[in-house]
Amino acid sequence: MRKDVYNYLEQNKELHSFLREQPVWYRKISRDPTQIQAMEIAALHYYKKTIPHRVEKISYGVQMASMMFSMFQSMNNQS
Incomplete structure (x- = not known):
């Protein structure tokens, strides 16, 4: 995972915990860092x-x- 993406996830604790609970997003973000906005939307739905x-x-x-x-x-x- 790119360092800038990792730092962004470290700053946002909710996204960081979502990433731990949904490891499929770790793979998606590692392959395509532009998917981080889609991950944020998925996290909003996950946490309602x-x-x-x-x-x-x-x-x-x-x-x-x-x-x-x-x-x-x-x-x-x-x-």
Whole structure:
């Protein structure tokens, strides 16, 4: 692996750990260092940090809060 690519991966700990968990990317990056951007996108999907994943997470939180609120309301109405 080229030294500049290795230094870049050392600076970004998340990419470094992704590379350890997905060794196929080590081979791809060693053969073609221009694939590092594709690896960053794959890491975002792997760690679920894309915008759709974040929206889903927020939506789930709002849904849970709404369910808890309605449960508290129904408990309050029964008393």
